[in-house]
Amino acid sequence: MSRLVVVSNRVAPITEGEPTAGGLAVGVLDALKQQGGIWFGWSGEITGDVASTANPGQTVGRITVFTVGLSRRDYDEFYRGFANGSLWPTLHYQIGNARFDWKEFFGYRRVNALFARSLAALVRPDDMIWAHDYHLFCLAEALQEAGLTNRAGLFLHTPFPAPAVFMTNPAHAELIRAMCRFDLLGFQTEPDRSAFADYVLREAGGTALGDGRLHAFGRTVKTGVYPIGVHVDKARGEEEAPANRRYASRLRASLAGRKLILSVDRLDYSKGLPQRFAAFERFIEEFTARQGSVVFMQIAPPSRSDIQTYREIRHELEAEAGRINGRFAEVDWVPLRYLNRSFTRNVLMPLYAEAQLGLVTPLRDGMNLVAKEYVAAQDPADPGVLVLSQFAGAARELDAALIVNPFDEAGVAAALDRGLAMQLAERRERHAAMLQVMRRNSLDAWRDRFEADLRA
Ligand code: ADQ
Secondary structure (H helix, E strand, C coil): CCCEEEEEEECCCCCCCCCCCCHHHHHHHHHHHHHCEEEEEEEEEECCCCCCCCCCCEEECCEEEEEEEECHHHHHHHHHHHHHHHHHHHHCCCHHHCCCCHHHHHHHHHHHHHHHHHHHCCCCCCCEEEEECHHHCCHHHHHHHCCCCCCEEEECCCCCCCHHHHCCCCCHHHHHHHHCCCCEEEECCHHHHHHHHHHHHHHCCCEEEECCEEEECCEEEEEEECCCCCCHHHHHHHHHCHHHHHHHHHHHHHHCCCEEEEEECCECHHHCHHHHHHHHHHHHHHCHHHCCCEEEEEECCECCCCCHHHHHHHHHHHHHHHHHHHHHCECCECCEEEECCCCCHHHHHHHHHHCCEEEECCCCECCCHHHHHHHHHCCCCCCCEEEEECCEHHHHCCCCCEEECCCCHHHHHHHHHHHHHCCHHHHHHHHHHHHHHHHHCCHHHHHHHHHHHHHC
16 A cells, blocks of 8 residues: 655654644644654754755654755745745734745745655655645645656645635745645635635636536646544543643642633744733633632743744733733732743643633634643543634534634633633533544544545
8 A cells, every 4th residue: 555655844753752832743743653654844953055855764653754954045935934924924814924025935935846856765656645734835846846746635734814815925826826736635624625715716717626626727636624633532541640640730739729721822923822811811800709719821832933923922921921910919829820831742631631711712723732632631520611712723613612702802701701600511511512523523533534535
């Protein structure tokens, strides 16, 4: 049978116990661990002037990893520039945060071509290539230009925005033409898929062939919806393992019976942290009876900290956390705990389980695995409540959560009060409904369905 070759910008640290903050790395690693395969991507290293060729494969468990280094110029133009400075904000509807420079777009295409040339030396003719995310929109085009005819699919972990938003990126036409060179394009939700199809049909003269297939630029591409999931039972196992409970025990002791609201995010402006801090402030201001009896803990390790907008949001949050605590803290109560660090996933699960309320309010998110991890980590006999943004892809499946608009401070504050007051019967009912959907759309189902459609 043909092998599966996974390609992503970064290859996650695949040694056990390393903290991995980032949904793609977590999802791909868990999906590959079980069935094995090849994982190709950037090593995370900047190597001299010219990008290097693939390092020899290193096998860890059932995964063989090949990596390439990037030159400083590649890193600046491709990674920092076009992928994270232009595409990421545009895909998340944050056009005010997007910058654009053709030089960076050409650098993006150049790195996609570099990946393709390195892959050409590794793959066999019958291997299937599964590319991940917005860094690799031009990979299929580059593979074909390098002479490869392998089946190739792309899964987009982020949202795909409405055409009018996508078209604010001056390279939109080039990007869509390149994306149509894949055999399969996977999206997290139907609105993402249909936004892409809308662009192809209305702006690129494409036609719909039914069953998600689109004809454009002289070829056919299949589009589909594959919501990424988590290993539901594994999360519970990790929650219960005594060795993983060291932080959870300390946390519980420090709360001294107070209720806990927990948020866990990469520090990114798409996650809506300033709006969330403001909603929490509104909550303690308005529901005065809650003062002294609730603690909000935000865990947010810095990410992409060499990009200006990420540095700015970090400073803003530090200032806000200090101000809110200064305004409300008592001699024996600090309302907001802000942790700028990462935890290994096995200790994160028990932390989720300590929280009576999981607060997940991104302004836009492809899926949001934290929401699913929070649900998976709960004790079904006495589960916590999930408060979830309507703009997270996860809201389409987890509609039994308390769904909020993250831009509505008063609405989020009211949902916090309602969630903390929710009776056991309703909590159990909502949790069971969410768990049922999550079992159906597990991480294995995500991988197997994408793989089957790519093979078909
Ligand atoms: P991300 O934007 O990184 O992922 P998310 O889906 O929430 O967002 O995944 C974050 C992952 O990192 C989770 O597994 C979480 O446990 C982990 N993580 C976050 N903070 C951490 C911390 N402090 N310590 C340890 N681990 C931490 C992208 C898209 C999402 C999409 C995923 C997967 O932006 O929309 O859900 O890919 O497709």
